[in-house]
Amino acid sequence: MSQPCAARPSASARPMHRAAPVTSATRRTGGRQGLEAERWPVDDGSLIYNAAMKPNSAQPDSLPVPDDIAFAHSRALAQRIAEEIAAAGGWLPFDRYMELALYAPALGYYSGGSVKFGRGPDDGSDFVTAPELSPLFAQVFARPVADVLDATGTRHVVEFGAGTGKFAAGLLRKLDTLGVGCARYTIVELSGELRERQRAILVQTAPELAACVEWVDAMPPRVDGVIVGNEVLDAMPVRLFARLGGLWHERGVAVADASRFVFADRPLAAAAVPAALASVPGQHDYVTETHDAAAAFVHTVCSVLCHGAAMFVDYGFPGAEYYHPQRSDGTLMCHYRHRAHGDPFLYPGLQDITAHVQFSAIGQAAHDAGAHLLGYTSQARFLVNAGMTDALAQLDPADPARFLPAANAVQKLLSEAEMGELFKVIAFRRGFDAALGAFERGDRSHML
Known part of the structure; x- marks a missing residue:
């Protein structure tokens, strides 16, 4: 066997509008677009952010409602995720939540058998890719x-x-x-x-x-x-981070009211803050991602x-543009029936969850493996x-x-x-x- 060398509406092509290039000097000062943050006290000092659109119980008016079979599928995955959150002590890093939502065997979005790629909403798909657009x-x-x-x-x-x-x-x-x-x-x-x-x-x-x-x-x-x-x-799953009051937190997932997934933020020691985030200018509230898995x-x-x-x-x-101080809402987006929105807790297993790629990190990873650009x-x-x-x-x-x-x-x-x-x-x-x-x-x- 060969040995390895020494040292992943109208039809929408993902994404839709969340992370357009920065062109305005105006910025938001907190919270992710479409979600209204609300703090919940918990014993370990984390901050829980409850999505105002009530994940798992309501949806934006523009999104179609899944049928009963799809709902049952989503509930089964939500239960699986909730069990893992409980086993982990009540808090799960977002990248693990995203991994389960997309890839849990037989239940995740990419492993559950639903149609993903297509030409438009009428075929039951969620987005269109370049090979589907044109041969x-x-x-x-x-x-x-x-x-x-x-x-x-x-x-x-x-x-x-x-x-x-x-x-x-x-x-x-x-x-x-x-x-x-x-x-x-x-x-x-x-x-x-x-x-x-x-x-x-x-x-x-x-x-x-x-x-x-x-x-x-x-x-x-x-x-x-x-x-x-x-x-x-x-x-590929991303880690979420939030700078709140000038301090960096890792954003994870918890369960509120025994039935709803919510964001929960854990403070990070200065030494644990990824280098790419430590260089983000300013002290304003800021939400973003790192791409460890990719x-x-x-x-x-x-x-x-x-x-x-x-x-x-x-x-x-590239990194400098990805972590621009005005890109304060991050790039995380979800796609369902050719519609984009910002709630990763809506319909687990039925919608795609995605984030823009930080290409500087990708280039560095390839370089570290001995490849040349x-x-x-x-x-x-x-x-x-x-x-x-x-x-x-x-x-x-x-x-x-x-x-x-x-x-x-x-x-x-x-x-x-x-x-x-x-x-x-x-x-x-x-x-x-x-x-x-x-x-x-x-x-x-x-x-x-």
């Missing part, structure tokens, strides 16, 4: 993947967060067209339901190439080739990568560099039934007001030294 995304992404495979002489692709399988199918077809046939395509997927959806899509849309696809439920011990992950890092994941990915590249697409900011830029610049406008130009405008939907999707992928600016692409290399054309213009590596 051109995977086709264009295949070009830099092919460049790495050619430069390294490898023919192995590993994908995390394969969703419905449309990205894999489109990537395989385009690689074959480019003459860079993929001998082995590995999808790392824990969800049995998603595996079956991916398999069906591949058999339906790329039957001649499906035989090279394999599914595994753990990180391969060694990778020579390309690792890709689209909207993987944002779904950083650990990228470190592991870059450790098993021996000869090739790892590429990640996600929404987020290939590039960091906006999704729009990456796709244009890789040939998106040329790909669209190959479609016939005289065929409006095909051309207009494709043009609309490309506009969404590239527009600064949509996904083009907020979404970024970051890539790392090991075992080879070559530039990547997709980062040739507009590289922002200096901002990390």
Whole structure:
């Protein structure tokens, strides 16, 4: 066996408005958007913040109400979480709550079998990703993947967060067209339901190439080739922190009135405050996240990568922008039926919980694992560099039934007001030294 090298309304593309780039000098002075903080005394000196929208018992008017079966599913997960909170002494770090809400076996959002990815609310989905918007995304992404495979002489692709399988199918077809046939395509997927959806899509849309696809439920011990992950890092649990009255607290979860989840904050000793937070200017109340799980994941990915590249697409900011003093509400958001809101305690197991990616921390994790930065830029610049406008130009405008939907999707992928600016692409290399054309213009590596 190979040994590892030495040292994740209209259709909404997540997110929707919570963490837009800071453009105003005006800031809020406390509390998360949509939640009204209220202090509850408890024996250990923590502060409990009770959500005014009453999690688990009411919902914003704009959100549809789940059916009885879905409610029962959510109640079962809530009970599971409540039991763990009790076993932990009444307080659970938020990252553990988020892990259970998203990944608890058979009950979590990503393991419970519900539809996540789709084109709009009518299909029961909660959000749309780039591969669902347009097949051109995977086709264009295949070009830099092919460049790495050619430069390294490898023919192995590993994908995390394969969703419905449309990205894999489109990537395989385009690689074959480019003459860079993929001998082995590995999808790392824990969800049995998603595996079956991916398999069906591949058999339906790329039957001649499906035989090279394999599914595994753990990180391969060694990778020579390309690792890709689209909207993987944002779904990894984050730690929550709150600066209150000038002092930092870790924000966790407790149970109030024996039935409702609420935020509970524990003071941190100065030595326990993460370095990234200690440098946030000002003394005003401030809520934010750190991305320990995502950083650990990228470190592991870059450790098993021996000869090739790892590429990640996600929404987020470099550290200086992420921890800007005006971003005082943090970036935590939830998505349910293509609607975004700020209550992570609403419908546990039925809604997505996400946070923007802090790309400086991701870059540092890769560096610590021995990888080198290939590039960091906006999704729009990456796709244009890789040939998106040329790909669209190959479609016939005289065929409006095909051309207009494709043009609309490309506009969404590239527009600064949509996904083009907020979404970024970051890539790392090991075992080879070559530039990547997709980062040739507009590289922002200096901002990390």
